[in-house]
Amino acid sequence: MKVHEFLDGLASPSPTPGGGGASALLCSMGAALVSMVCHLTIGKKGYEESEPELKKILEEAEILRKKAEELIDKDTNAFNEVMASYKTPKDKPQRADMIQAALKNATATPLEVAGLGVRVMELSKIIAFRGNINSVSDAGVAMLAADAGVRGALLNIRINLKSVEDEAFKGKMLTEIHELEEKSNGLREEVSGTVSFKLAN
Amino acid sequence: MKVHEFLDGLASPSPTPGGGGASALLCSMGAALVSMVCHLTIGKKGYEESEPELKKILEEAEILRKKAEELIDKDTNAFNEVMASYKTPKDKPQRADMIQAALKNATATPLEVAGLGVRVMELSKIIAFRGNINSVSDAGVAMLAADAGVRGALLNIRINLKSVEDEAFKGKMLTEIHELEEKSNGLREEVSGTVSFKLAN
Numbered sequence: 264m265k266v267h268e269f270l271d272g273l274a275s276p277s278p279t280p281g282g283g284g285a286s287a288l289l290c291s292m293g294a295a296l297v298s299m300v301c302h303l304t305i306g307k308k309g310y311e312e313s314e315p316e317l318k319k320i321l322e323e324a325e326i327l328r329k330k331a332e333e334l335i336d337k338d339t340n341a342f343n344e345v346m347a348s349y350k351t352p353k354d355k356p357q358r359a360d361m362i363q364a365a366l367k368n369a370t371a372t373p374l375e376v377a378g379l380g381v382r383v384m385e386l387s388k389i390i391a392f393r394g395n396i397n398s399v400s401d402a403g404v405a406m407l408a409a410d411a412g413v414r415g416a417l418l419n420i421r422i423n424l425k426s427v428e429d430e431a432f433k434g435k436m437l438t439e440i441h442e443l444e445e446k447s448n449g450l451r452e453e454v455s456g457t458v459s460f461k462l463a464n
Numbered sequence: 465m466k467v468h469e470f471l472d473g474l475a476s477p478s479p480t481p482g483g484g485g486a487s488a489l490l491c492s493m494g495a496a497l498v499s500m501v502c503h504l505t506i507g508k509k510g511y512e513e514s515e516p517e518l519k520k521i522l523e524e525a526e527i528l529r530k531k532a533e534e535l536i537d538k539d540t541n542a543f544n545e546v547m548a549s550y551k552t553p554k555d556k557p558q559r560a561d562m563i564q565a566a567l568k569n570a571t572a573t574p575l576e577v578a579g580l581g582v583r584v585m586e587l588s589k590i591i592a593f594r595g596n597i598n599s600v601s602d603a604g605v606a607m608l609a610a611d612a613g614v615r616g617a618l619l620n621i622r623i624n625l626k627s628v629e630d631e632a633f634k635g636k637m638l639t640e641i642h643e644l645e646e647k648s649n650g651l652r653e654e655v656s657g658t659v660s661f662k663l664a665n
């Protein structure tokens with residue numbers, strides 16, 4: 264799918280791709296920018312010491328980037344299952360259980376996206392420190408895109424949780440959401456601080 | 465360009481597309497999600513009162529989305545001019561002036577991206593309030609993507625400003641950056657608050 268087609272699809276009256284798929288794409292963009300900064304640092308004079316670490320980060324970022332791309336489609340499928348469950352005839356006795364199962368299932372992909380995005384933010388923190396100073400703004404954008412992806416994914420978990428009736432499941436997920444929020448808050452501040460410092464000096 | 469090709473390009477050793485183009489794409493994604501929420505609200509029962517306003521927002525969001533897409537390429541061109549100016553032979557007397565002109569010019573596109581992104585955030589605030597409650601998470605992701613685009617664009621202004629010698633120009637741009645930061649901070653909090661409230665109730 265072409266970029267402008269994806270944007271057309273996002274803007275269209277169809278609910279997919281929507282905020283869930285967009286969140287996965289945001290994380291993929293963050294990972295891609297981490298890779299770019301690694302490429303623009305490895306082999307450059309003055310960065311010899313960081314090279315072994317950056318090579319490992321590049322490898323991990325490429326895996327995360329492709330994984331996040333896969334999650335765009337996975338999110339669409341989970342959403343379609345929720346829609347399908349609501350369209351089950353109202354007199355079918357399993358209907359309520361089917362809806363509950365689909366809703367719970369639809370929280371799994373955004374949870375994966377959010378966890379992946381936090382990892383991209385951790386990588387962006389290292390490259391903001393150790394990457395080519397001429398690309399420090401790109402390290403910052405990597406963090407920002409991944410952060411938006413994490414937050415967006417957490418909103419998608421919460422909108423599905425809203426109709427989940429299993430209180431134990433809800434409680435467990437809300438704890439996970441809270442932890443991921445805390446982590447992304449901390450990373451956002453740390454990376455912003457490093458990038459701002461390097462841009463001012 | 466296909467989505468995975470864009471991501472490949474972002475991740476590649478070439479500095480374009482980089483954080484600047486990504487920031488424009490982030491704003492375009494935000495605008496696209498604003499449009500989607502408008503589509504998913506207009507004509508739906510219970511939202512009759514909001515319809516005239518949402519139709520106007522949809523129209524504006526579509527203009528912003530396409531404008532932001534154009535700015536992806538415009539950013540690449542401005543960056544390439546900076547690179548070209550640095551490659552001017554060192555004995556050419558105009559070299560320093562050419563570099564300074566290219567750097568100043570390269571702040572214009574991200575400034576446009578940031579202003580556009582703030583407007584997308586303003587639209588996301590209205591649709592978070594008035595849009596279909598079932599799409600409130602999408603309104604949230606619209607704000608998050610645009611916010612990341614604004615912040616990313618501001619980093620791209622700052623990295624170019626770093627080498628600008630005209631102190632009056634720098635001062636003027638830093639004031640603009642500060643104002644856009646304040647605006648996006650405020651909108652981020654407001655939209656997050658509205659979305660969180662609606663997700664919890």
